[in-house]
Amino acid sequence: MERHEIETFLTLAEELHFRRTAERLGLAQGRVSQIIKKLERRIGAPLFDRTSRHVALTPIGQQLRDGLLPAHRQIQGAVDQARTAARGFAGPIRVGFSAPWSGEAVIAAADLFQGRHPDAEVHITEVQLNDPLGPMRADAIDLQLTEFPIREPDIAVGPVVFAEPRGLMVPVRHPLAASPSVSVEDLAQTTLIAMAGTDVPEYWLDAIYPRRTPSGLPIPHGPGATYWQEVVSLVGSGKGVSPASLRAAQYYSHPGVVMIPFHGAPPIDYGLLWPVSRETARVRAFAELISQVAVTA
Incomplete structure (x- = not known):
């Protein structure tokens, strides 16, 4: 059976009225009659007893309705769930x-x-x-x-x-600029430029811009920056150094800045x-x- 045949049959079995069935399905009343007659020919028996005043299911029609209705409801429920999920996106x-x-x-x-x-x-x-x-x-x-x-x-x-591996942005004339790598302990000998903001969590700042080395040495902090490009400019001007993702060197270039990889530091x-x-x-x-x-x- 085709889907439209199932829906037409089940709707008529519920309404027991050809005009209301046609209106509900958006079909011409004659089209509903054609679909039901074609289905009855395929089944080989009448599915409805119908007169000018009365429409009722035959015993075979009742058997077909009872067999189709649970599966149709299950299919319709799955379609409705899919539509609901789609609306969620x-x-x-x-x-x-x-x-x-x-x-x-x-x-x-x-x-x-x-x-x-x-x-x-x-x-x-x-x-x-x-x-x-x-x-x-x-x-x-x-x-x-x-x-x-x-x-x-x-x-x-x-x-x-x-x-991402960590790196340290340093001015080109900084003593660390020629080093193959740096450690967090080396930060005690620098001035650190960090992001500044009133709503930045302290633990986040400590993880990215520490105030002490693992051995407990203080790390001096210099001017704060509101935007990342300010950090790059401050480092390039010799105002200090700043940790960053090592990959930042591929995206932010400055003639006065070099990026040195960290060793022994966790990634970001x-x-x-x-x-x-x-x-x-x-x-x-x-x-x-x-x-x-x-x-x-």
Whole structure:
């Protein structure tokens, strides 16, 4: 049986009225009669007793209805669930990133996401490190790929997507500029330039811009920067040094800055964040795509 035949038969079996069945299905009344007659010829017996005033199921019609109805309801339920899930992906999702290499993963995931969900809109925003959680808390971002650690009660923390080796940006005339590598202990002999912001968690600053070496020596801090390009300019002007992802050298060049790799320092982890109160199917699906893109990159 074709789907339209099943739906026409079951609707007439419920309505027991050709005109109401036609109106409900959006068909001409004559078309309903044609479909039922064709079905009866295929079955080999009448399915309805019908007069000018009365329509009723025959015993064979009742048997067919009772056999088809549970399966039809199950199919319709599955279709409704799929439609509900599809509506969950419609509309905008706002995704933030804090570094260019994070942005590349977000953009690649956005292309895949929109290919799978054409009704979805992806808006991508760069998040400044002087306020890494502000846009999310202001309901401007639904999902973010950023530097860890983040430990906040209102922010859900997803998996680490990738990790980057650490480097140290130093002025070209700095004593460390000719070193093949540096250690965190070497920072005690420098002035550290860090991001400055009123809403930056202290534990996050300590993880990226430490104030003491592993042995306990103090690390002097110099001028703070609001934007990343300020950090590069301050280092290039000889105002201090600044830790960063080693990959930053590929994206930010300055004639007065060299990047030296760290040895013995843990990598910088980049992971996913989203507001606990706004987790949706779109957020979960997009987060999964970012993880997949980062693994295959």
